[in-house]
Amino acid sequence: MTADLVVVGAGFFGLTVAERVASELGLEVLVIDRRNHIGGNAYSERDAETGIEVHKYGAHLFHTSNERVWEYVNRFTTFTDYVHKVYGVHNGEVYSLPINLATINQFFRANLTPDEARSLIQEQAGELAGSDPQNLNDKGIQLIGRPLYEAFIKHYTGKQWQTDPKNLPAGIISRLPVRYNYDNRYFNDTYEGLPTDGYTAWIERMADHPNITVQLSTDFFDESQPLNKKDLVGTVPIIYTGPVDRYFDYAEGELSWRTIDFEQEVLETGDFQGTSVVNYNDAETPFTRIIEPRHFHPERGYQTEKTVIMREFSRFAESGDEPYYPINTADDRQKMLAYRDLAKAESSVLFGGRLGTYKYLDMHMAIGSALTMYDNKIKPHFSDGTPLESGGVDA
Numbered sequence: 001m002t003a004d005l006v007v008v009g010a011g012f013f014g015l016t017v018a019e020r021v022a023s024e025l026g027l028e029v030l031v032i033d034r035r036n037h038i039g040g041n042a043y044s045e046r047d048a049e050t051g052i053e054v055h056k057y058g059a060h061l062f063h064t065s066n067e068r069v070w071e072y073v074n075r076f077t078t079f080t081d082y083v084h085k086v087y088g089v090h091n092g093e094v095y096s097l098p099i100n101l102a103t104i105n106q107f108f109r110a111n112l113t114p115d116e117a118r119s120l121i122q123e124q125a126g127e128l129a130g131s132d133p134q135n136l137n138d139k140g141i142q143l144i145g146r147p148l149y150e151a152f153i154k155h156y157t158g159k160q161w162q163t164d165p166k167n168l169p170a171g172i173i174s175r176l177p178v179r180y181n182y183d184n185r186y187f188n189d190t191y192e193g194l195p196t197d198g199y200t201a202w203i204e205r206m207a208d209h210p211n212i213t214v215q216l217s218t219d220f221f222d223e224s225q226p227l228n229k230k231d232l233v234g235t236v237p238i239i240y241t242g243p244v245d246r247y248f249d250y251a252e253g254e255l256s257w258r259t260i261d262f263e264q265e266v267l268e269t270g271d272f273q274g275t276s277v278v279n280y281n282d283a284e285t286p287f288t289r290i291i292e293p294r295h296f297h298p299e300r301g302y303q304t305e306k307t308v309i310m311r312e313f314s315r316f317a318e319s320g321d322e323p324y325y326p327i328n329t330a331d332d333r334q335k336m337l338a339y340r341d342l343a344k345a346e347s348s349v350l351f352g353g354r355l356g357t358y359k360y361l362d363m364h365m366a367i368g369s370a371l372t373m374y375d376n377k378i379k380p381h382f383s384d385g386t387p388l389e390s391g392g393v394d395a
């Protein structure tokens, strides 16, 4: 083992750390991943039959307001001018999402001005006025009133999380803007777009450095191969971006995750739904949404005979499933406190990324948090010997 640093997980978090350490410090980095490709959940590939780029682990839309992250990611890729918009089907009708004046007026069969709509929603949210809701149910009702909440949020959230919205953190719903105008951009961020040559080209450029070695199909917990936890921990600094509970062999219990089953289909039409994402907000439809990836890249001029669609079915992750979304119930948060203490005691290992911190991080947040860990912990360690253990699970 000649590497100065081992990174477990070739997702955005792990590769950002690897790239910084290799490029700026000139050190040797070994990145391992149990999958047979790099990129973590942002990986995408061309569908063989249609030539359309498909995000294998679910649609990935890049957006950020973080200047540093935007400057950093632009070193590896340019971005298209794609602006994400989402539509939702409720009671057999298509509505514009996130909730905006078009949604409100269509739902109430009205022609309200922004001020009138605001008063109407205020009135409907009155039952929770002035409170500080801590769960998704109450937060949702406070934001948009009960009728809109029940139409667009309640059942979709039920399908997506299979958890009573009263037991989900309010933060999940605060991700979505509510607007009293006709702006239906899904994200509020300063910058958004899709990587011009696709996610995989972007990610490959991050890993393309003579000081970075990537070893795929290598599970950190598989003791039959040499790059395993038992043999490595204590011999070399490690950045671990896999699930934090798995690292400690579930000593404090299993954290709950949601996974998604993707049903991918090629259809004999040039356009199935006219847009990239349609949510199905009612309980009767078993899937949460349909993605049609051709619409992510209108500038590519894909063939028009066939299209690809992906239906998403959400469920609790069981052992062997891909852990996608941390559910973060009160019980999970309790367990995380204990895992944080265990992580602090691992003096040569830092935990990062979505799985390693059990946080609902978007790509720009994972990259931003990796840059911060590099600045605050990794660079000082290699530059002047500051112990890594000031680390633990990255905040």
Ligand code: FAD
Binding pocket: 008, 009, 010, 011, 012, 013, 014, 032, 033, 034, 035, 038, 039, 040, 041, 042, 057, 058, 059, 060, 061, 062, 063, 218, 219, 220, 221, 241, 242, 243, 260, 324, 325, 352, 353, 354, 355, 361, 362, 363, 364, 366
């Ligand atoms: P990951 O990408 O999960 O990478 C972790 C890596 O660690 C994986 O490659 C995994 O194989 C590897 N690993 C795990 N265990 C081991 C082990 N034992 N040994 C070796 N390797 C291991 N973000 C957005 O900004 N916009 C979006 O639209 C968006 N949509 C999303 C949709 C879905 C369905 C999901 C799941 C996520 C979405 N995200 C989105 C979030 C985005 O995927 C993450 O922010 C990003 O992938 C985080 O990078 P990461 O490196 O922390 O984790």
Ligand code: UDP
Binding pocket: 088, 097, 152, 153, 154, 156, 157, 160, 172, 173, 175, 176, 279, 281
């Ligand atoms: N949500 C909803 N209805 C919608 C869209 C979103 O209830 O039509 C809720 C749901 O709980 C979801 C959360 O808002 O988990 C955040 O939505 P987002 O689209 O950001 O979810 P993600 O892209 O992470 O799946």
